[in-house]
Amino acid sequence: MSLLEKFAPLGKMRHELLEYGSLPFGVVTERVISPTVGIVHGRETILAGSNNYLGLTFEPSCIEAAKAALDAEGTGTTGSRMANGTYSTHHALEEELAEFFDRRHALVFTTGFLATMGMVSTLAGRDDVLLIDADSHASIYDGCRLSGAEIIRFRHNDPADLEKRLRRLGERSANTLVVAEGLYSMLGDQPPLEEIVDVKDRYGACLLLDEAHSMGVFGAHGRGLAEALDLEDRVEFVVGTFSKSLGSVGGFCVSSLPELDLIRMAARSYIFTASPAPSVVASTREALKLIATRPELRERLWRNANQLYGGLQESGFRVGPQPSPVVAVFVDQTELAIDWWHRLLDNGVYVNLVIPPATPSTSCLLRCSMSAAHTTEQVERIVSSFANLRSENRLAGSAG
Amino acid sequence: MATYAECLSIVREVLGEYLEPGQTAGENDALVADLGLSSLQMLELVVEIEDQLDISLPLNQLPDVRTVHEFAQMLESVAGGAQP
Numbered sequence: 150m151s152l153l154e155k156f157a158p159l160g161k162m163r164h165e166l167l168e169y170g171s172l173p174f175g176v177v178t179e180r181v182i183s184p185t186v187g188i189v190h191g192r193e194t195i196l197a198g199s200n201n202y203l204g205l206t207f208e209p210s211c212i213e214a215a216k217a218a219l220d221a222e223g224t225g226t227t228g229s230r231m232a233n234g235t236y237s238t239h240h241a242l243e244e245e246l247a248e249f250f251d252r253r254h255a256l257v258f259t260t261g262f263l264a265t266m267g268m269v270s271t272l273a274g275r276d277d278v279l280l281i282d283a284d285s286h287a288s289i290y291d292g293c294r295l296s297g298a299e300i301i302r303f304r305h306n307d308p309a310d311l312e313k314r315l316r317r318l319g320e321r322s323a324n325t326l327v328v329a330e331g332l333y334s335m336l337g338d339q340p341p342l343e344e345i346v347d348v349k350d351r352y353g354a355c356l357l358l359d360e361a362h363s364m365g366v367f368g369a370h371g372r373g374l375a376e377a378l379d380l381e382d383r384v385e386f387v388v389g390t391f392s393k394s395l396g397s398v399g400g401f402c403v404s405s406l407p408e409l410d411l412i413r414m415a416a417r418s419y420i421f422t423a424s425p426a427p428s429v430v431a432s433t434r435e436a437l438k439l440i441a442t443r444p445e446l447r448e449r450l451w452r453n454a455n456q457l458y459g460g461l462q463e464s465g466f467r468v469g470p471q472p473s474p475v476v477a478v479f480v481d482q483t484e485l486a487i488d489w490w491h492r493l494l495d496n497g498v499y500v501n502l503v504i505p506p507a508t509p510s511t512s513c514l515l516r517c518s519m520s521a522a523h524t525t526e527q528v529e530r531i532v533s534s535f536a537n538l539r540s541e542n543r544l545a546g547s548a549g
Numbered sequence: 550m551a552t553y554a555e556c557l558s559i560v561r562e563v564l565g566e567y568l569e570p571g572q573t574a575g576e577n578d579a580l581v582a583d584l585g586l587s588s589l590q591m592l593e594l595v596v597e598i599e600d601q602l603d604i605s606l607p608l609n610q611l612p613d614v615r616t617v618h619e620f621a622q623m624l625e626s627v628a629g630g631a632q633p
Binding site for chain 2: 283293299300301302304313314317318506510511
């Protein structure tokens with residue numbers, strides 16, 4: 150049984166977590182009531198860890214479009230984009246994405262993970278260098294591994310360290326793809342994008358920016374951090390997902406470089422998987438229109454984000470470095486974090502529990518994500534549920 | 550250009566900051582199993598040594614490094630021009 154022995158530590162961890170009652174990972178939502186409320190453990194629960202930033206999962210026009218696509222095109226494509234799985238609606242979505250981002254080309258993938266992993270692993274090859282932020286998402290790390298390129302990390306959000314590493318590469322900096330994210334999903338912090346762009350331009354490198362968590366969140370049209378900072382012309386590739394602000398599932402890459410269209414014939418995660426279901430494509434197209442035309446959704450999202458961030462800070466919690474729709478609460482002790490997570494859920498608030506090594510430090514995180522669909526009362530309830538944890542602290546120790 | 554001996558000396562010197570008082574790093578000691586470095590400490594150790602030698606260590610090679618000797622050997626291959 151030596152093949153399976155490596156899973157024993159996971160089994161031990163799961164056993165220990167179950168001693169607290171239920172498993173915090175893979176919680177079952179028994180019924181979804183709205184973008185912000187579900188039934189969990191038989192109880193009405195505020196969903197404060199769903200990445201449903203604009204709250205579009207129940208948007209009537211998106212649901213209608215998905216239903217119409219089911220009737221017209223069926224439940225699935227049963228094939229790859231390269232074979233039978235490209236319908237006219239996939240093409241239309243790509244054209245609309247390119248127009249939305251004001252780029253020449255767009256590629257639609259089946260998930261956001263596949264988009265990022267596929268682009269990173271295809272853009273950089275054996276003789277190239279991938280220079281990635283140390284806190285990059287797993288899809289970026291996995292793309293690196295598949296690429297065959299030399300992989301170098303730079304310190305998180307540190308353009309000076311990036312510059313140092315580009316300088317060390319010498320002429321190879323021209324064969325380098327720098328990878329950063331528009332909003333880091335664990336702590337909700339933003340990169341110093343202008344400085345990063347300045348540095349990569351100085352050394353002739355290319356930049357791939359993952360706007361998975363920042364699309365719909367930043368920018369006058371919701372195009373992300375590059376739009377908000379007026380840097381779009383200097384970012385060669387943007388990847389993202391449909392599964393957050395757009396409320397469906399899928400991923401994309403946009404660029405004005407003509408080579409993006411050739412990547413259709415090279416990216417394995419694009420070629421060797423079935424294309425997105427027509428209903429998913431249809432709801433995504435509708436949601437894309439709403440992102441562009443309803444800036445009030447972003448305003449509501451940021452109002453809620455600021456309310457939660459400020460409320461948790463005032464309650465004495467150590468939170469992420471800046472206000473953002475992702476609000477992470479640091480908890481130094483694992484036992485305390487697990488206990489608090491259960492108590493929040495018992496009190497009708499679901500957040501994400503994140504335990505090292507999945508966190509960027511040695512602390513655990515109780516990670517909240519805000520939605521434009523949360524009401525002021527719901528945000529107050531989330532804050533008061535956290536505040537109660539401190540006043541009724543059953544376990545010894547501080548939240549750090 | 551750095552020789553193996555120079556690389557070994559740098560690894561031992563920087564490692565000293567992460568060890569208990571009185572603890573020393575032997576050439577064949579495993580960084581995690583024997584010296585008790587956490588994954589976060591390993592990252593910090595790598596960054597500090599990279600800065601001292603003004604090099605960037607490819608992430609692809611780091612999983613192969615288990616001992617002080619292997620670390621010094623990898624440094625020599627990157628900083629000293631030896632074949633990896």
